[in-house]
Amino acid sequence: xxxxxxxxxxxxxxxxxxxxxxxxxxxxxxxxxxxxxxxxxxxxxxxxxxxxxxxxxxxxxxxxxxxxxxxxxxx
Amino acid sequence: xxxxxxxxxxxxxxxxxxxxxxxxxxxxxxxxxxxxxxxxxxxxxxxxxxxxxxxxxxxxxxxxxxxxxxxxxxxxxxxxxxxxxxxxxxxxxxxxxxxxxxxxxxxxxxxxxxxxxxxxxxxxxxxxxxxxxxxxxxxxxxxxxxxxxxxxxxxxxxxxxxxxxxxxxxxxxxxxxxxxxxxxxxxxxxxxxxxxxxxxxxxxxxxxxxxxxxxxxxxxxxxxxxxxxxxxxxxxxxxxxxxxxxxxxxxxxxxxxxxxxxxxxxxxxxxxxxxxxxxxxxxxxxxxxxxxxxxxxxxxxxxxxxxxxxxxxxxxxxxxxxxxxxxxxxxxxxxxxxxxxxxxxxxxxxxxxxxxxxxxxxxxxxxxxxxxxxxxxxxxxxxxxxxxxxxxxxxxxxxxxxxxxxxxxxxxxxxxxxxxxxxxxxxxxxxxxxxxx
Numbered sequence: 001x002x003x004x005x006x007x008x009x010x011x012x013x014x015x016x017x018x019x020x021x022x023x024x025x026x027x028x029x030x031x032x033x034x035x036x037x038x039x040x041x042x043x044x045x046x047x048x049x050x051x052x053x054x055x056x057x058x059x060x061x062x063x064x065x066x067x068x069x070x071x072x073x074x075x
Numbered sequence: 076x077x078x079x080x081x082x083x084x085x086x087x088x089x090x091x092x093x094x095x096x097x098x099x100x101x102x103x104x105x106x107x108x109x110x111x112x113x114x115x116x117x118x119x120x121x122x123x124x125x126x127x128x129x130x131x132x133x134x135x136x137x138x139x140x141x142x143x144x145x146x147x148x149x150x151x152x153x154x155x156x157x158x159x160x161x162x163x164x165x166x167x168x169x170x171x172x173x174x175x176x177x178x179x180x181x182x183x184x185x186x187x188x189x190x191x192x193x194x195x196x197x198x199x200x201x202x203x204x205x206x207x208x209x210x211x212x213x214x215x216x217x218x219x220x221x222x223x224x225x226x227x228x229x230x231x232x233x234x235x236x237x238x239x240x241x242x243x244x245x246x247x248x249x250x251x252x253x254x255x256x257x258x259x260x261x262x263x264x265x266x267x268x269x270x271x272x273x274x275x276x277x278x279x280x281x282x283x284x285x286x287x288x289x290x291x292x293x294x295x296x297x298x299x300x301x302x303x304x305x306x307x308x309x310x311x312x313x314x315x316x317x318x319x320x321x322x323x324x325x326x327x328x329x330x331x332x333x334x335x336x337x338x339x340x341x342x343x344x345x346x347x348x349x350x351x352x353x354x355x356x357x358x359x360x361x362x363x364x365x366x367x368x369x370x371x372x373x374x375x376x377x378x379x380x381x382x383x384x385x386x387x388x389x390x391x392x393x394x395x396x397x398x399x400x401x402x403x404x405x406x407x408x409x410x411x412x413x414x415x416x417x418x419x420x421x422x423x424x425x426x427x428x429x430x431x432x433x434x435x436x437x438x439x440x441x442x443x444x445x446x447x448x449x450x451x452x453x454x455x456x457x458x459x460x461x462x463x464x465x466x467x468x469x470x471x472x473x474x475x476x477x478x479x480x481x482x483x484x485x486x487x488x489x490x491x492x493x494x495x496x497x498x499x500x501x502x503x504x505x506x507x508x509x510x511x512x
Contacts, residue, residue, distance in 0.1 A: 004363050005395055008432065023362035023395060024284055 002026055002048055010059040016051040019063045020044060077262040078311040079169040081147070081255025085176040088125050088214045096249045101173065103216060108245045112220070115241075117234035119223050123242070124463045126179070126200050126215040131460035134217055135197035135468050135489045138184065139321040140177040140210055140330040141239055145247030146315065147171050153247075154316035154329070156298025158237035166311030171250045174257075177210060177330050178246070179217040180239035181464040186293060186323065187286035188228045193471050195496040196325040197489070204456035204495050208325055209334070209505045217463045218242050232292035261311050263353065266346040273349045274383040275310075275341055276374060276407075276414075278390035278400050280322050281358040294322045294332075294391065296356060305374045307381070308354040310342055318356060326502045327391045335503040337389065337417065352381050357403060359396035367399040375406030385413045391502045393446060397431040408436035415439045419446045419500040443501040444508065451499060455492045462489045470494055 001014040004026055009017040020026035021044070028041045047064035086099035094104045105123050112121045126132045144153040149168015156162040179198070186192050198215075199205035222234040281302045282293035289301035296306055297317055308317060313332070320329040338354070345351035357374050361367045378386055386407050390400045404414045420429035420442055429445075430437070445451055467486045470493070487493060501508075 005367070005398060006364055007398075011432070019364075021363075022284075024287070 002044060006061055010061060013059055015056050015059055016048075016054070017059060017061045018044060018048045018051065019061060019065070076166045076309045076311050077260065078149075078166055078314060080259045080261060080314065081169065081171045081250075082174045082257035082259070083171060083250045083253070083255055084174050084257065085214055088127075088176065088216055090123075090125070094245060094249045096173070096253060101176070101214075101246065101249070103246070108242055111241050111245055112218070112238045115234060115237065117223050117226060117230065118238055119221050121218060121220045121238060124217045124219060126198075126217055126463060128200055128212055128214070130200045132200040132463060133197055133456075133459040133461070133489060133493075134179055134181060134200075134215070134463045135465055136181060136183060136194045137179055137196040137198050137325075137328075137464075138182055138194055139180040139236065139239060140198075140213075140215070140328040141180065141243045142177060142330045142333050143173040143243040143246040144316055144333065145171050145244065145251055147251055151315070154240055154243075154319055156317075157295055157319060158233045158240060158298070160240070160298065162297050164312065165315035165317055166309050170315055171247065171253075171255060173246055173250065175212075176214040176216065178239055178243045179215045179463075180235060180321075181217050181219045182221060182235045183465060184222060184231045184235050185228065186232065187282060187288065187291045189286045192282070192285055192323055195323060195471055195498070197468065197493070197496070198325075199456055199459065202457055204453065207453070207495075207499065207506060207508065209331065210325075210328075213330075216242065216246070219464055229288065229291060236292065261314060261342060263309070263351060264346060266350050270346070270348070270350045271384040272352050272382050273341065273385045273387065274352045274378045274381055274412075275338060275354045276357060276378065276386050276388045276403060277308075277318070277338075277354050278357045278359050278388065278392075278396070278403075279318065280327075280392040280396065281360050284360045284362045294327060295319050296358075302358050302361060304370065305358075305377055306356045307377065308356050310338055310351070310353055313338060313354060318354075322391055324391065324498055324500055324502070325496065326500060326505065331503060331505065336505060337387065337503050341387065349385070352383055355381075357399065359390060359392055359399050361399055362395075364398075368402055370399045371402035371406045374403040375410050375412065378407055378412055379410045383407075383412050385415070388414055388416045389502055390418065391500075393498070393500070394431070401430070401432050401434050401437055405434050405436040413439070415441065417441045417443060417502075417504060419443050419502075421446060422450050441504070443504060444499070446498055446500050448495040448497065448499045453495045453499065455494050458491050460490075465489060468493060471497060
């Protein structure tokens with residue numbers, strides 16, 4: 001689940017939660033140029049698709065903007 | 076900061092040759108007031124009508140209800156910063172108000188054109204639906220106003236709201252030089268240091284995220300509507316209109332903000348039951364988790380720095396805005412500040428919690444019932460004899476009872492039976508509606 005307000009997703013039990021941009025534009029940023037907006041959106045969506053291949057112990061947050069591929073586990 | 080508030084109770088409104096106040100009777104020079112409104116070239120049409128309690132009258136669309144207040148002594152103007160008015164800090168000196176009445180802003184102009192937010196409020200001056208609001212007990216001077224249709228939505232909003240404020244100012248001028256029949260001094264005087272210190276955390280919606288504009292029309296602080304970090308406001312500033320409506324709900328009008336019973340009670344009992352510290356005003360509808368948490372942290376920090384032992388929290392919105400509100404409560408409690416939360420509740424469908432994010436720290440909640448009129452089973456409002464405003468009303472997110480049967484977007488005759496607006500939320504504890512479970 002991609003969400004800007006990711007805590008909801010985690011506390012309601014979604015297993016793979018991807019940090020989105022903002023409520024009003026979850027997978028993009030209208031302040032960016034069209035090319036950068038596309039790349040930004042692709043990074044979020046690609047991260048989301050990749051997480052489908054990762055086994056998680058429970059609700060887990062993935063941050064597309066984090067430098068590595070480390071997941072942040074919900075406490 | 077010391078404010079002398081002179082109250083002029085209005086017991087009747089009539090049209091006459093000059094605008095003047097005499098022993099409760101307000102006479103309005105309709106032509107002169109409308110001439111002042113029409114000085115603004117953005118105004119295409121403007122009319123005045125009077126509505127009285129008990130009449131079979133429906134007013135639609137109601138954008139705002141404004142209590143006329145005028146600055147007699149001290150810096151600034153009442154309702155500062157809105158629609159180009161000056162922004163000098165208010166709350167000092169002397170203010171005169173016309174009590175028991177409202178100037179109703181009646182216009183087809185919507186808040187913004189980004190969708191999702193609609194003017195839905197109508198007022199009935201008699202009947203069960205009107206009884207649910209404080210306005211049915213008031214005398215109203217209704218300004219039915221339309222702007223130049225070629226203007227953009229933001230300019231239209233400012234034009235019609237400025238027009239309503241112009242009407243309120245014209246009425247206020249009638250009592251500027253008079254001695255007020257009732258008189259009250261508002262001041263946060265030093266009190267017994269042993270009394271608990273209480274802050275009011277007053278959360279107000281910002282239209283910025285929904286409209287995409289930092290200057291869209293809405294509930295304003297000195298005219299500003301954009302998302303801003305928490306403000307400290309002296310309650311006197313609010314009594315002078317530094318915090319104003321309207322937002323889309325009927326309880327977020329300028330009149331209800333200026334007459335907020337919670338604020339007035341906190342003030343009244345200052346020095347007796349507690350030490351009232353004033354108001355932290357937090358704008359809501361931040362749109363990332365980080366921003367919501369940051370605003371909550373900073374609100375609690377500000378409350379702590381002001382020395383608060385306790386906080387009362389209200390909000391005027393719904394949905395995701397709950398997060399920064401409830402997390403402010405959590406952050407306060409974690410700093411040792413006891414909180415009480417006044418809120419409406421979501422539906423308890425399928426066992427879901429009636430609070431979007433129920434946090435254990437929010438353990439003292441006063442419920443003002445459910446958000447939705449349909450949950451409250453409020454029946455449709457009956458037909459009326461006279462309509463002030465538009466002849467048809469579009470029903471948004473229609474109630475599922477009575478004639479509406481889930482119809483969304485249907486245009487119904489305003490004078491006929493109508494469903495109540497979708498939402499019912501008494502943000503500040505005006506009414507005493509109750510139920511037995």
